[in-house]
Amino acid sequence: MITKTDKYDVIVVGAGPAGSIAAKTAAARGCNVLMVEKRQEIGDPVRCAEGVAKPQLKEHIQPDERWIAAEVKGSRIYAPDGTCVELSEDVSGAEVGYTIERKLFDRALAREAALAGAEIHVKTRATGVILEGGYVKGITATHLGEKFEVRANIVIGADGVESKVGRWAGIDTTLQPADLETGAQFLMADIDVNPDYCEFHLGNTIAPSGYLWVFPKGNRSANVGLAISGEVCGQGKRPIDMLRDFIEERYPNGKIIEIVVGGVPASGPLEEMVTDGLMLVGDAAHQSDPLTGGGIVNAMDAGKLAGEVATQAISEGNVSKARLKEYETTWKSRHGKRLKRSLSVKNHFVPMTDSELNKIVHSVDGVDLSKMSLFEMLGTLIRKNPKMLFSLRKLFI
Amino acid sequence: MINVNRYRCGYCGACVSVCPTCAIELVETWIEVTDDCTECGACVSVCPIGAIEVPQ
């Protein structure tokens, strides 16, 4: 047998941040946990710009210099004409604070799950779920070409943007191209980069319907990448080509030491994240921020909540959809409103022309935004641009 | 059925997420496509690196 037993309390599919935290949480509370990951190396290849806010991160793991590449003070947002506004770290959102090494970070989280008692198998791919009487009762999987079945009271689908666990159990997680941000990134070395700020560049030439980022990684290196809507991507240049154009102009002598490609859900969270015997967490439940594409901390929060609710539900002998709903409701009460707001802001900004974007950034030129809360900042933006941002008024003022 | 240029592909799984018939699977470093593919082109549209095409 590939696994130690053929029946677990909880099976977690996918060892990203969502899965590892879910496995750790459930195992620490006494559950017998199996986590399977299809890659042979957890955390590799990276699909991320690796930016994360400090306070939210610290709720889940003690920062460790082994996986922190850099620390920034705030962010700089550049209008298409190059004008820039500066934001402090606190208002920059869930993506700004540390730049981490996801390869090491994801492994550190998996190690914590292991230390809490979870059994982990890599190069082990889930290929389906076992469905009985409408309940998910386990998974079918393959390891080194060998097929096997393993059962559980609850399956947690933490299988990221390409999630199939939900689809196998009747939750349609298929994304429309317009609801996926698709991107490319180079880890660049030997470039002139301000180590204190994450940069965000807006504009319809640089990154139509999305943005370009420069996240410092220390030692004259940075993650330089961009993501655009999957719909726009199909109509013209690909992210990788747009990125090459930018780099040629901005960092002609930089060296590319890693290529990253990937997609992130930008639809806002799934309506239904649970069904009988199954919970979806992280990108599998489309929990990433539709505006920024940030999903690490949302995924970790989901993993923790799901692990807690799963443990309780199992001890009560009730793993029905109605019982597991507690996870979904709690997660949504913490993140739902913010993500809804992000989606509205995104929908508002995406159609803007470069000259409109320039105007908005100019309107706060000289205003000290660095001490404002996010609300105050957006309020200021809306007051200064009442016509252009009219429909956002209700959300922020 | 779609063609995936495996020398170009960055095996990120973006294509998998938009496939309406669940016909695409990312197996570690390559993409497998089943007969369920309807050649709808959603995957072609989102590929960040331009590795997929629908044959003419």
Ligand SMILES: Cc1cc2nc3c(=O)[nH]c(=O)nc-3n(C[C@H](O)[C@H](O)[C@H](O)COP(=O)(O)OP(=O)(O)OC[C@H]3O[C@@H](n4cnc5c(N)ncnc54)[C@H](O)[C@@H]3O)c2cc1C
């Ligand atoms: C270009 C880009 C830049 C980004 N930048 C940031 C950023 O700066 N900050 C931020 O917070 N977020 C960022 N994100 C989003 C962030 O990477 C994700 O939200 C986050 O990784 C989600 O975590 P997860 O655990 O849900 O999924 P993942 O980290 O994707 O983990 C899912 C895991 O499941 C495995 N898996 C899938 N299917 C199976 C199967 N059938 N069997 C077994 N295992 C399976 C996968 O191999 C993978 O390891 C970015 C995303 C992209 C694409």
